[in-house]
Amino acid sequence: MAKTADDTIAVRISKVLADRIISGAIEPGARLRQDHIAEEFQTSHVPVREAFRRLEAQGLAIGEPRRGVRVAAFDLGEVREVAEMRAALEVLALRHAAPHLTAAILNLAEEATKAGDKSRDVRSWEEANRTFHRLILAPCGMPRLITTIDDLHAASARFLFAAWRSEWEIRTDQDHRAILSALRQGNIESAAATLGRHVQWIGQKPVKTASGKMREAFAIVG
Amino acid sequence: MAKTADDTIAVRISKVLADRIISGAIEPGARLRQDHIAEEFQTSHVPVREAFRRLEAQGLAIGEPRRGVRVAAFDLGEVREVAEMRAALEVLALRHAAPHLTAAILNLAEEATKAGDKSRDVRSWEEANRTFHRLILAPCGMPRLITTIDDLHAASARFLFAAWRSEWEIRTDQDHRAILSALRQGNIESAAATLGRHVQWIGQKPVKTASGKMREAFAIVG
DNA sequence: AACAACAAAATTATCTATAATTTTAAACCA
């Protein structure tokens, strides 16, 4: 991840914690204890508290007054909610980005798609997927929209890792190719429609919980 | 405003500051100095810093490491951006809320519309307008979506107050009535389409700046 | 008068310490 040295300590802590929450290293519902984290990062708890506020804003943690902060839990409803929000906002972003897309950008996006198809683990697949979406949406020139979409992507990745933690199978991404093809032909509406459907595709898989039981797990796969 | 006494001090401060920024009491670009604010609220600066992080997340303030926090500036591009994001997300919320809307809720929404038509100042008009939107969208059962829309409403209100600070003229809200009528008839698609158009309507007016010059001001009016 | 270098003041970011609250555990009684 980005380790910009001139960041404030609070930002650095929030990035590390965000990565842990997204990757599933910290369980949903787990308490985040400020003194412990402060000790781990060799700081006082003041920057830790500021990091907490940042995580809350991203929807990765939930704080209750006087009783601390815990990792946000999530259920199928939230997976669906994030998927629908992404669909609505990414379609909006694509419509604005499309006029500014160059052949060079589309080629980079194609590279990202290939990298995704070749990846052997969820983590690298997710990164390639995120790169693809970021590449074709960034030129929209709407910073607030991009920030919101980024937070939703983080949530999506979290659901994905939770569902596919152990096993993982390769899928070649036809949707990405269809989107690129439509964009190259200048068919923005078709690209937007495919993107909207693509993001709302929700994968589903049985996984074992910590207690050894089987349950259905769901994740946004796109 | 809500003065929930059991809130943490940081939350209380952030609410007061948010209100000042939205109402225009603090100018865009103005620096927020933590020690001064801490003194005003009779606290130390630690809760003030946490309030700053919260304001940043809402897009109302911008912080740069080691050089403090300032009130977010905005231009026509951002007004448009917020309007489009609201259109996309409120339409999504309405589609999910519609099946759960009761006659009682729609009547309350009609009351809010009437209150808006009768209001003599921007502030009360904005409040009535926000109530209308909140009433018909809240039953969607998507908390993250509602939170995001609320932040966008705050931004909208900010633009509105900046544009119409001094003068204000009454407009009866035909869009709200059309939306209610469509919802009562169960015509969700028509209601959603009208809502989408409604939120994207951007008002425009010449206002005088602090330096006495005239400039064009723009605001989301819906 | 304009510009640069330097010094002083103000401000931010962080640390250490204290007060208040909640959680955990234990003891006690029905």
Place this chain on the structure above:
DNA sequence: TGGTTTAAAATTATAGATAATTTTGTTGTT
């Protein structure tokens, strides 16, 4: 045994103090 009250420990939230950085003001020089 089970539930309730009480006490102890842990944890959160805030205050006060310190170090580091930026901003501001002043002086000197061309």
